[in-house]
Amino acid sequence: MSAVSLAGVTKVFNAGRPDEVTALTDIDLTIAQGEFVSLIGPSGCGKSTLLRLIADLIPATSGTVEVAGKPAAKARLDQEYGIAFQQAGLFEWRTVQRNVELPLELRGASRAERRARAAEMLALVGLADFARHYPAQLSGGMQQRVAIARALAVHPPLLLMDEPFGALDEMTRERLQAELLAICTKTGTSTVFVTHSIPEAVFLSDRVVVMSPRPGRIAATVPIDLPVRDDAARQSPAFFEAITAVRRALREPGEIPAATP
């Protein structure tokens, strides 16, 4: 069973009105369990729309969207995924711990279970000592780690992320990329990750899905085969070759680049 499966998906906003927009057309995409896939493409090509369709925050106009082998709406009710956006979106009046507990509350988990799970997640993202702090007392990078802990709190098999590190400085961003990879590897979580950064997509992904300008389509899929993914990997020939392949696919949509070695 795949983590995500989209077949023949089209999304039209404001259908039949003068401001009708075809945001996505003919999207076929299958993501395997444990796979890390990034979506990259020019502004307005439909990356966020695609993520929101997978999350069942908006319905597809046509085609099918399945998560964990279920229709997207059922997967949402079953909390099959966690979601994290560019803004951490924490509740300022709740402590860090109570922010992480929120999805567990929605699921009706007991207080003891919520406490234990929140402690586990905060340890995973390196914030065990900050459980009683409020979001305003944390840096942007720390707030984003809380958002990731919250997204993972119900142990979802799938993580959906929309430019989660977009607002952070480069150093923090690279550190969080490494932390995210370690967490996904440890937990076996599949991830769909929207980004504007080619190096970020290459560093994180098993596959980079390159989208064409509106109406968004999948222009190319670039497999990324880095032997290791640590700081040194960012200086490796394989890393630069993969960046070149993604850049070429973005410049020349329609031409499928050669797979990286």
Ligand SMILES: Nc1ncnc2c1ncn2[C@@H]1O[C@H](COP(=O)(O)OP(=O)(O)OP(=O)(O)O)[C@@H](O)[C@H]1O
């Ligand atoms: N709720 C909506 N109503 C009408 N049009 C929308 C809506 N949401 C998105 N669109 C349109 O759909 C297209 C795709 O938008 P989307 O936000 O998915 O692009 P994106 O690739 O994520 O862009 P960016 O990289 O700038 O964040 C755009 O033309 C946008 O204006």
